[in-house]
Structure formats: structure tokens, C-alpha cells
Amino acid sequence: MxxxxxxxxxxxxxxxxxxxxxxxxxxxxxxxxxxxxxxxxxxxxxxxxxxxxxxxxxxxxxxxxxxxxxxxxxxxxxxxxxxxxxxxxxxxxxxxxxxxxxxxxxxxxxxxxxxxxxxxxxxxxxxxxxxxxxxxxxxxxxxxxxxxxxxxxxxxxxxxxxxxxxxxxxxxxxxxxxxxxxxxxxxxxxxxxxxxxxxxxxxxxxxxxxxxxxxxxxxxxxxxxxxxYDGVKSELPADVRTFCLSDRPPVVFTLGTGMAHAARFFRSAVAACAATGMRGLLLTKYPDQLPTPLPSSVRHCAFAPFRQLLPLCGAMVHHGGVGTTAAALEAGCPQLVVPLAWDQPDNAARIVRMGVGLSLGRRQRTTGHIARALARLTAPATVARCRSIAALAGRAxxxxxxxxxxxxxxxxxxxxxx
Missing domain, CATH: 3.40.50.2000 (Glycogen Phosphorylase B;)
Known part of the structure; x- marks a missing residue:
């Protein structure tokens, strides 16, 4: 064939x-x-x-x-x-x-x-x-x-x-x-x-x-x-693994591999980490979007295979692409979805209905909204629900x-x- x-x-x-x-x-x-x-x-x-x-x-x-x-x-x-x-x-x-x-x-x-x-x-x-x-x-x-x-x-x-x-x-x-x-x-x-x-x-x-x-x-x-599938022979960078394991699991922030217009999102991400005391990992192929300098509690990575990364992380903030959504479900990682277009609002709604994450509207992408949502995502009930869904997602x-x-x-x- x-x-x-x-x-x-x-x-x-x-x-x-x-x-x-x-x-x-x-x-x-x-x-x-x-x-x-x-x-x-x-x-x-x-x-x-x-x-x-x-x-x-x-x-x-x-x-x-x-x-x-x-x-x-x-x-x-x-x-x-x-x-x-x-x-x-x-x-x-x-x-x-x-x-x-x-x-x-x-x-x-x-x-x-x-x-x-x-x-x-x-x-x-x-x-x-x-x-x-x-x-x-x-x-x-x-x-x-x-x-x-x-x-x-x-x-x-x-x-x-x-x-x-x-x-x-x-x-x-x-x-x-x-x-x-x-x-x-x-x-x-x-x-x-x-x-x-x-x-x-x-x-x-x-x-x-x-x-x-x-x-x-x-x-x-x-x-x-x-x-x-996360890419041919893709390995989690050693420095990223070390960062994830060196302290409390970080929060991953990304708006997808093709997003080149996310400067405001990443500024809010860094500020939300500072407001909550959480550590952050910023994923983007376009580092010129990132605020500089980054604090020591926040790292940048151009690419990381999600199925190796997310089990080491405490939560994920993302755009709601179905591949990213699926990887977080499999890892049992709580999700905060900030949908932009295409199928992303639908994936966000499904995540909320399943009780494994939250969604923010277009006018709710501020530091305060993200920080409050991240605090809610770490609640024991949400974490437990994520683990039960991960058991389903990992079957086949x-x-x-x-x-x-x-x-x-x-x-x-x-x-x-x-």
C-alpha cells in the first residue's frame, strides 16, 4: 500500500x-x-x-x-x-x-x-x-x-x-x-x-x-x-528537565508553535508567576516576544515534547489546540485555556465540562485573572479529576x-x- x-x-x-x-x-x-x-x-x-x-x-x-x-x-x-x-x-x-x-x-x-x-x-x-x-x-x-x-x-x-x-x-x-x-x-x-x-x-x-x-x-x-506523537526522536532538553525537578513543578505557558504575536500573553504569564509565587516555563519559537530579563523562577524553551514535559509540571496555560489539550489530559495536568480562534473555544468548553481545567475569555487575559485561575487549578478536587481522566487517556x-x-x-x- x-x-x-x-x-x-x-x-x-x-x-x-x-x-x-x-x-x-x-x-x-x-x-x-x-x-x-x-x-x-x-x-x-x-x-x-x-x-x-x-x-x-x-x-x-x-x-x-x-x-x-x-x-x-x-x-x-x-x-x-x-x-x-x-x-x-x-x-x-x-x-x-x-x-x-x-x-x-x-x-x-x-x-x-x-x-x-x-x-x-x-x-x-x-x-x-x-x-x-x-x-x-x-x-x-x-x-x-x-x-x-x-x-x-x-x-x-x-x-x-x-x-x-x-x-x-x-x-x-x-x-x-x-x-x-x-x-x-x-x-x-x-x-x-x-x-x-x-x-x-x-x-x-x-x-x-x-x-x-x-x-x-x-x-x-x-x-x-x-x-x-511529539516529533521524531524528540527528547526533553536536559536543562528543562533539571529546572522542572529542581523545585516545585512549574506552570507551562504557550499559545502554540505558530503564534508569533503573544508578547502581551507572556508578559501577563511572568507577572502571574510573580503574583502567585509559582515558577514558569515559557514555550515559544519566537523568543523576541518574551519580556527581558526573565526572573530566575521563569525559563524559556523553544520546543519540548509535551508527553515528556507535562508529567513534570503543575499546570498548563495554553490556547486550546487539540494536540496540546490531549497531551495535558494524558499527563493529568490541570489546564487553563485561553482560546483564540478555530476549534480552540470548543476544546476549552470540553475541558471545563470535564472538570479538569478553566477557560478565560478574550477580556480576561490579565495578570489578575490568570493568577486567580492558577490558584483554583491547584485545588485537590481538580488535581484528582485530572488524574482520573489521565487513566482514561492513556489506554490506547x-x-x-x-x-x-x-x-x-x-x-x-x-x-x-x-
């Missing part, structure tokens, strides 16, 4: 595909990672072939735009950025799918993969990392920008709501998508956020205790649990289950609903 794993985004989007590719390679399959050029080295280190979908310059332009993290402007910004890439990505993927026993595994945002599936009949699985992207009337996800459906809304309003979301998607990206489809002699897509999930198979890389399946979810969807590696589903799809491409 030749598996082509297609995705865009930052570490949280790409790492699950690299991890899945590694599992498939261990099972003897040929694997190609189709991803931003910035992940070529990581893919090759995992033994995967590589196909660039986005250039380094395009990645830099995306990360430099502060609208990427705006609750309302982010969708428009990404559509403007990614729409022109669809024809080029279609051609790149089409060159790779030639040959027998080929299967596509794609992030739903790689629209070219779904076009390829329809045009060439390539068996395709959508790898869905987060439940917040599922347009459910039964259990509507928490949406950014205050656009969440009220719990009291009747069924007809919920249907109109999702129709409106699809109309917005049509304006933002589906018009460009349909122009390209027309050049291939294909009919236009009407409801983007239903179409972008493969009718063959949707793999939910999260467990049912995190997001209970709903009657209106796609019938071809299978939940496999969280995937465990979803990447192993996902690999089996991909293998089955390749063997039964006509009705590959595993």
Missing part, C-alpha cells in the same frame, strides 16, 4: 500525520507526507517520502498575519491565503497517486484531496483531529467569536444556522474551489462543510469520552482515540487504530467504511 498523508498548518496539524506515517511505515507500507515545505526534514527523518504543498515563504506569510488568530477574521484570512493553492496542490497530489493500491489520508482543509478523490476515484480518508469541526445540530460545538448556537435554539434554527455557515464558506472559499472544479468538468460544491469530509471514511483522532458520538455525525466516522494510541482503518480502506476501496 502507498499511503499519501496530506495536511497543512503547524505542528498540531502536521505531527499527527507524521505519527500515522511512522506507524504505517513500521507495518511495511510506502508513505508520502504531503505538507508544508517546513516539515520536509521531519518527514524524511521518519522514513517518509515528501511532497511539498506549501512553500516556506507562504508559511512565513501565513504566520506573520495576526488575523490567523482572530476569532472572526481567521477564516477569511486563510481562505485568501489558501484558495489560490488548490490547483497547484491538486496537481502535486495527482502526480503521487498514480499506481495501484494507493490511498489518501487528508486533513479536511486540503480541499484538493477531496477533488482528487472525486475525479480519479482514489480511496480517501479524512483525518479529523478535533470534534469542533463537525456541524452537529444535536450537539453544536462551541464556536469562536461568540457565534455558538444557544442551547435553547429549536431544531429549525439549528438547521438554518449550519446552512448559514455553509453559505459563509461558499463566499470565502467554495467559489474559488468551484472555479477550479469547472476546469475539470466537475459539478460545483454546494455545502462545503459537509462535502469536505470523505464519504469513504472519516477518522476522528479523539476518544468518545472526549466527544460522545452524535446521531447526526457522518455515518462513515470512526473514533480511534488521541494520537501520541489512536494512531495504531487509525493505521488499521487506513489498511482496511486500501483493501476495500469501494465500501471502505471500516
Amino acid at each position: 502507498h499511503a499519501i498523508l496530506a495536511t497543512m498548518g503547524t505542528d498540531g496539524d502536521v505531527f499527527p500525520h507524521i505519527g500515522l506515517g511512522g506507524v504505517l511505515r513500521e507495518r511495511g507500507h510506502r508513505v508520502t507526507l504531503a505538507a508544508p515545505e517546513t516539515y520536509r526534514e521531519r518527514g524524511l527523518a521518519a522514513g517518509l517520502e515528501f511532497c511539498p504543498l506549501v512553500t516556506r515563504e507562504e508559511v512565513g506569510r501565513m504566520l506573520a498575519d495576526p488575523d490567523l488568530w482572530h476569532p472572526l477574521k481567521s477564516g477569511q484570512m486563510m481562505a485568501r491565503w489558501g484558495g489560490p493553492m488548490i490547483p497547484r496542490q491538486f496537481a502535486a497530489l495527482a502526480d503521487r497517486v498514480r499506481g495501484p493500491n494507493t490511498v489518501l489520508v487528508a486533513n479536511p482543509g486540503v480541499l484538493a484531496a477531496r477533488v482528487l478523490q472525486e475525479k480519479l476515484g482514489v480511496p480517501t480518508a479524512s483525518l479529523l483531529l478535533q470534534p469542533g469541526l463537525l456541524p452537529s445540530c444535536c450537539a453544536p460545538p462551541e464556536m469562536p467569536g461568540g457565534l455558538t448556537l444557544p442551547t435553547w435554539s429549536p431544531q429549525w434554527l439549528r438547521s438554518v444556522y449550519w446552512w448559514s455557515i455553509d453559505k459563509a464558506g461558499h463566499v470565502l472559499i467554495a467559489r474559488a474551489l468551484n472555479r477550479f472544479r469547472a476546469t475539470l468538468g466537475m459539478a460545483p460544491v454546494r455545502r462545503l462543510f459537509r462535502w469536505w469530509l470523505s464519504p469513504d471514511l472519516v477518522i476522528g483522532l479523539f476518544p468518545d469520552w472526549y466527544a460522545p458520538p452524535q446521531p447526526d455525525w457522518p455515518v462513515q466516522m470512526r473514533l480511534v482515540g488521541f494520537g501520541r 494510541n489512536g494512531l495504531e487504530v487509525a493505521a488499521g482503518l487506513v489498511e482496511r480502506l486500501a483493501r476495500h476501496p469501494v465500501n471502505g467504511r471500516a
Whole structure:
């Protein structure tokens, strides 16, 4: 089998595909990672072939735009950025799918993969990392920008709501998508956020205790649990381990690997540590965001594998990306989520409902709010709840289950609903 794993985004989007590719390679399959050029080295280190979908310059332009993290402007910004890439990505993927026993595994945002599936009949699985992207009337996800459906809304309003979301998607990206489809002699897509999930198979890389399946979810969807992958041969830096073990466990602060606009957040983090007497570890690839000099009780680290780091930490303050959320759940680490955009508000709401953390709104990111929330997170009841959830989260590696589903799809491409 030749598996082509297609995705865009930052570490949280790409790492699950690299991890899945590694599992498939261990099972003897040929694997190609189709991803931003910035992940070529990581893919090759995992033994995967590589196909660039986005250039380094395009990645830099995306990360430099502060609208990427705006609750309302982010969708428009990404559509403007990614729409022109669809024809080029279609051609790149089409060159790779030639040959027998080929299967596509794609992030739903790689629209070219779904076009390829329809045009060439390539068996395709959508790898869905987060439940917040599922347009459910039964259990509507928490949406950014205050656009969440009220719990009291009747069924007809919920249907109109999702129709409106699809109309917005049509304006933002589906018009460009349909122009390209027309050049291939294909009919236009009407409801983007239903179409972008493969009718063959949707793999939910999260467990049912995190997001209970709903009657209106796609019938071809299978939940496999969280995937465990922190990078190829990633080790916790020795100085970071020493810092974590030298005194009371520190609090980790991060807004994700792609965030280059977090100076205010890190200033508040350092001040909150001073106010509470806690130690802090600031994770960012962009150290120019950090206040200087840092106090001795606070350290900076560019990158650390969460599954080695978080068991050594007392709490975590983060943006609510699903990969970060899952790693903290597995480690039994209390979480304070400060969601920005995308699926982050939905993950934050789930963490609060489970009793393993708290969430702060956009106007609650001050030193005082963070300090008070951190004090609440260390309460014995929260710590005990985190430990009980960690026992659930550590039962299985979803990447192993996902690999089996991909293998089955390749063997039964006509009705590959595993």
C-alpha cells in the first residue's frame, strides 16, 4: 500500500500525520507526507517520502498575519491565503497517486484531496483531529467569536444556522474551489462543510469520552482515540528537565508553535508567576516576544515534547489546540485555556465540562485573572479529576487504530467504511 498523508498548518496539524506515517511505515507500507515545505526534514527523518504543498515563504506569510488568530477574521484570512493553492496542490497530489493500491489520508482543509478523490476515484480518508469541526445540530460545538448556537435554539434554527455557515464558506472559499472544479468538468460544491469530509471514511483522532458520538455525525466516522506523537526522536532538553525537578513543578505557558504575536500573553504569564509565587516555563519559537530579563523562577524553551514535559509540571496555560489539550489530559495536568480562534473555544468548553481545567475569555487575559485561575487549578478536587481522566487517556494510541482503518480502506476501496 502507498499511503499519501496530506495536511497543512503547524505542528498540531502536521505531527499527527507524521505519527500515522511512522506507524504505517513500521507495518511495511510506502508513505508520502504531503505538507508544508517546513516539515520536509521531519518527514524524511521518519522514513517518509515528501511532497511539498506549501512553500516556506507562504508559511512565513501565513504566520506573520495576526488575523490567523482572530476569532472572526481567521477564516477569511486563510481562505485568501489558501484558495489560490488548490490547483497547484491538486496537481502535486495527482502526480503521487498514480499506481495501484494507493490511498489518501487528508486533513479536511486540503480541499484538493477531496477533488482528487472525486475525479480519479482514489480511496480517501479524512483525518479529523478535533470534534469542533463537525456541524452537529444535536450537539453544536462551541464556536469562536461568540457565534455558538444557544442551547435553547429549536431544531429549525439549528438547521438554518449550519446552512448559514455553509453559505459563509461558499463566499470565502467554495467559489474559488468551484472555479477550479469547472476546469475539470466537475459539478460545483454546494455545502462545503459537509462535502469536505470523505464519504469513504472519516477518522476522528479523539476518544468518545472526549466527544460522545452524535446521531447526526457522518455515518462513515470512526473514533480511534488521541494520537501520541511529539516529533521524531524528540527528547526533553536536559536543562528543562533539571529546572522542572529542581523545585516545585512549574506552570507551562504557550499559545502554540505558530503564534508569533503573544508578547502581551507572556508578559501577563511572568507577572502571574510573580503574583502567585509559582515558577514558569515559557514555550515559544519566537523568543523576541518574551519580556527581558526573565526572573530566575521563569525559563524559556523553544520546543519540548509535551508527553515528556507535562508529567513534570503543575499546570498548563495554553490556547486550546487539540494536540496540546490531549497531551495535558494524558499527563493529568490541570489546564487553563485561553482560546483564540478555530476549534480552540470548543476544546476549552470540553475541558471545563470535564472538570479538569478553566477557560478565560478574550477580556480576561490579565495578570489578575490568570493568577486567580492558577490558584483554583491547584485545588485537590481538580488535581484528582485530572488524574482520573489521565487513566482514561492513556489506554490506547489512536494512531495504531487509525493505521488499521487506513489498511482496511486500501483493501476495500469501494465500501471502505471500516
